[in-house]
Amino acid sequence: MEELIEILEDIQPDIDYENCEDLIDGHHLDSLSILSLVAELEDAFDITIPAIEIIPANFNSAKSMMKMIERLQEEG
Amino acid sequence: MFFLSAVSDGKLTSLTSFFSLEFFIVFLPVCLIGYAVTPAKWKKYFLLVISYVFYWLISGKLLLYLAGITGAVYGFSLWIDRIQQKQKAALKDLKKEEKKQAKQVYIKKQRRVILFAVIADIGLLLVLKYSAFFLGNINALLAFAKLSFRFSIPDFLMPLGISFFTLQALSYVVDVYHGLTKADRNFLRLALFIGFFPQIVEGPICRYNQTAEKLWSVKQIEYKNLTLGLQRFLYGMMKKMVIADRMDPFVESVFSKYDTYQGGIIALAAVCYTAQLYADFSGSMDAVIGIAQVFGVEMPENFERPFFSRTISEFWQRWHITLGAWFRDYIFYPVTTADKMKKLTSSARKKIGNHYGPLLAGSVALFCVWICNGLWHGSAWNYIFFGMYHFVLILIGSLISPLVKKTNQKLHINSDSLPYRLFQTVRTVFLVIIGELFFRAEGLRNGFAMCRAIVTDLKFDSFDRDLLLRSQLGYKDFVLTAAVIGIVFVVSLINEKGIRIRETIAKKNIVVRWAFWYALIMFIIIFGAYGIGYAPVDPLYAQF
Numbered sequence: 001m002e003e004l005i006e007i008l009e010d011i012q013p014d015i016d017y018e019n020c021e022d023l024i025d026g027h028h029l030d031s032l033s034i035l036s037l038v039a040e041l042e043d044a045f046d047i048t049i050p051a052i053e054i055i056p057a058n059f060n061s062a063k064s065m066m067k068m069i070e071r072l073q074e075e076g
Numbered sequence: 077m078f079f080l081s082a083v084s085d086g087k088l089t090s091l092t093s094f095f096s097l098e099f100f101i102v103f104l105p106v107c108l109i110g111y112a113v114t115p116a117k118w119k120k121y122f123l124l125v126i127s128y129v130f131y132w133l134i135s136g137k138l139l140l141y142l143a144g145i146t147g148a149v150y151g152f153s154l155w156i157d158r159i160q161q162k163q164k165a166a167l168k169d170l171k172k173e174e175k176k177q178a179k180q181v182y183i184k185k186q187r188r189v190i191l192f193a194v195i196a197d198i199g200l201l202l203v204l205k206y207s208a209f210f211l212g213n214i215n216a217l218l219a220f221a222k223l224s225f226r227f228s229i230p231d232f233l234m235p236l237g238i239s240f241f242t243l244q245a246l247s248y249v250v251d252v253y254h255g256l257t258k259a260d261r262n263f264l265r266l267a268l269f270i271g272f273f274p275q276i277v278e279g280p281i282c283r284y285n286q287t288a289e290k291l292w293s294v295k296q297i298e299y300k301n302l303t304l305g306l307q308r309f310l311y312g313m314m315k316k317m318v319i320a321d322r323m324d325p326f327v328e329s330v331f332s333k334y335d336t337y338q339g340g341i342i343a344l345a346a347v348c349y350t351a352q353l354y355a356d357f358s359g360s361m362d363a364v365i366g367i368a369q370v371f372g373v374e375m376p377e378n379f380e381r382p383f384f385s386r387t388i389s390e391f392w393q394r395w396h397i398t399l400g401a402w403f404r405d406y407i408f409y410p411v412t413t414a415d416k417m418k419k420l421t422s423s424a425r426k427k428i429g430n431h432y433g434p435l436l437a438g439s440v441a442l443f444c445v446w447i448c449n450g451l452w453h454g455s456a457w458n459y460i461f462f463g464m465y466h467f468v469l470i471l472i473g474s475l476i477s478p479l480v481k482k483t484n485q486k487l488h489i490n491s492d493s494l495p496y497r498l499f500q501t502v503r504t505v506f507l508v509i510i511g512e513l514f515f516r517a518e519g520l521r522n523g524f525a526m527c528r529a530i531v532t533d534l535k536f537d538s539f540d541r542d543l544l545l546r547s548q549l550g551y552k553d554f555v556l557t558a559a560v561i562g563i564v565f566v567v568s569l570i571n572e573k574g575i576r577i578r579e580t581i582a583k584k585n586i587v588v589r590w591a592f593w594y595a596l597i598m599f600i601i602i603f604g605a606y607g608i609g610y611a612p613v614d615p616l617y618a619q620f
Contacts, residue, residue, distance in 0.1 A: 011430050032474065035412050035434035039422040051409035052254040 001066055003044060008062065011036045017062045024056040034059060041065070047072040094274075094363035095313050103130070107273075108370065112297055119294050123272070123371065124264055130273035131236075138235040142276075145197060146267045149245045150260070152193040153252040157259035159185050186253050193249045201242045204232045209455030239452055240279045243402050245270050248284045250406060257284045265292045274367040278360050280378040280398040290373045297370060300582075305369035307578050310596055311567075312362025317604035318560045319355035320616075323348045326549050331516055334526045339533035342526050346513040351561055353512060354382070356616045357396070381568040386500035388469045388507060399452070403445045411441035431478050439471055446470075457520040465511050556603055 008017045012033050015023070023029045029037070037059070038049050047069060058068040093099060107126050114122040132139045163182035167175050211227040218225055248266070251257045260266045269288035330337050330345035337345075361378045368375045378397050385391035392400050411417060417437040425433030450463020484491050491497075510527070517523035570577055581592055 031408075032431065032434040032438055035421050035438055036425050036430060038413060039418045039425070039434075042418060043422060049413065050254070051405070051413045052256060054409045054413070 001062065004041075004062055004066055004069070007037070007040045007044060011040065021061045023061060024059050029059065041069060045069050045073065093316075094309070094360060094367070095316050100309075100313075103133075104367070108297070111371070116296065119296075120268065120292050121264070123291065123294060124268045127268065127271045127273040127276070131271060131276055134277070135236050138233055141200070141235040141238065142241060142271055143267075145200070145242060145245050146263075146270050148196050149193065149249050149270075150263050150266050152189055152196075152249050153259040153266075154261070155189050156186050156249070156252050159189065160255070190250065190253050194246065197242055197246045197249075201238060204234055204238065206451070206455045207232070237277045240281055241270055241276060243399075244279075244281050247281070247402060247406065251284055260284070260288070262292075268292065272368075274364040275375065278357065278364070279396075280361065280364065280376050281402050282376060282398065286376055287373060291371075294371050294373065298372065301369050301372050304578055304582065305366040307581075307593060308366030308369060309363050310366075310593065310600070312359040312366065313604075314560065314596065314600050315355040315359030315362065315564060317600055319557055319564070320352045320359060321356075321604070322549075322553055322557050323352040323355075327352055327516070331518060331522075331526075334517075334522060334529065337529075338535045338538050339529040339531070340536035341538065343530045343534065344536075346509050346516075346526075346530075348557075349516045350509045350512045351557075353516075353616055354379075355561075355564070381572050383505055383508075384501060384568070384572055385504050386497060387473055388466060388504060389473060391504055391508060392466070392470075399449070403449060407445050407448060408441045411444055412437050417441070432475075435474055438474070442467055442470060453515070458514050458517055458523055461520050461523070462511055462515045465514065469507060560603075 005017050008015070012029060015028050017023075020026070020028060024034075034054060038054065041047065042049055049068075049072065053068060053072070058064055094104075110126065111119060111122055128139065128142075131142055135142075159182055163179065166182070167178055170178055208229050208231070211229055215226045215229075248257070248269070252259045260269075265288060268291050269282070269284060272287070272291055275282065327345055327349045330342060331349070334342055334345075358379045365375045365377070376398055380394040380397065382391050382395035385394055412421070417440065421434045421437045424436045427433070446463040446467035447460065448463075449466070450460045453459045453462065481491075483489075489496060513526060514520070514523040517526055567577060581589055584592075
């Protein structure tokens, strides 16, 4: 989780990632930030994030992102 | 126009408009009564039959295209499903690393099927909609090169709504491939999802998970759904008949003979066309969503008060939402998440920062989206220009946004203040109107000539002669239209604040409720643009 928060803060600082639950729906992260995020998460966690995973439910909070990362790691 | 050819091939041409007498006095009541008296377990089949009857009435033998595309995606989805089943069985007992390798083999197989599906689905659309345009341009190049050879230009009949149901059908197969939905073994359920009659002409473009199951489990009509649905239909009718159709003679006259009008009148026509297009398309969407609601089916919204947008990018998240979402999910993200693009984003971010780094890959994907968006609307250069115009505007918006942010901070400008938001909204509407001028112009050259006239000849002194005599509209038409646009604006403003007007009225006592809706009906009857002097106007988006 710490690594994920670090990546997020590097891409878009000044957001309370621990508590924010509407990163996408609340327009805190725009589509360009998502593109950066996808590339960085893939490198950091050795996963592949397909286009279908880029939905608000997966990116609205750090927790939901972590869930997606763990699921993708599990699926291999 | 292909659209007119297709319609003339049908039997009851006026049915294409939800607000024609043939539709809402004859077809819709027959349909609702038939549906109501059909036993519960047969209602879904009734909806399917009536949907195909509707399409046959408006398109005749071109119904075969709809059935053909449905059959094709049904077959392709089952083919993918079979591969997925085999994959599941084969991967069951493998270790993680072996699984990864074996999975790739099956993914390759599925991708091959998707490729066939895209070729069959989009290929048909390309041939029918674009072959004349492409061959015409090739012939022009041949003439330019002084070669005598020419391709003969085909003249296909264009099935009504093909651009809508093609995308909807393709999204279903792709979703099956992605595992977002299971392949449907019930051909009739799939046929109803693709062919449901209110949405077949102008959308919205639905996803299988959004409506297929709801349509297949329809029940008896409920009083609440009936009243709310018909009220929504009525509101759409007001937009279409009082605003859109009333503006049509003026817009048509100016755009077809722009060189005989002053720049000021052309500018007014561009504003009126933007209002007409919005009233026409969003009015039709009100009708679609309203009719679906009567059957108890919730359709996705296609408009969310687009003229309140602060940027062009936001405008396109509020205008024709389902088309934008289709391009986002099936073009933008697949392009930006391609391996090479992700590497580009990653390395560019380290060199040129968090904002401009991802913009490189993002702009490639945006270009693909907007070229497709332009071409989707029609096979002509002005539509391609329309797409590229919005691509450039969105790109410029992204490029300058860090600079704007810094400047605002330095000058202590509050970007959330009302004057600033108002400035952004007015600027966005202005840019949208210019785009719509090119969209409506009869050719790209005419679009530029009209813009030139607006800049060099912005006069209104021929207003009386030009406008009132030639387009046969009076001052009262303009005052009335402006008043109804005002009503739509106020309703939108209330909706923007999260208040749902229909639900609010539904809570009032019966006298207030019925007085309100009777007043609206009378308003449409008295002020609607129909009868002598008004030719029925086909839904504008049906031709795309």
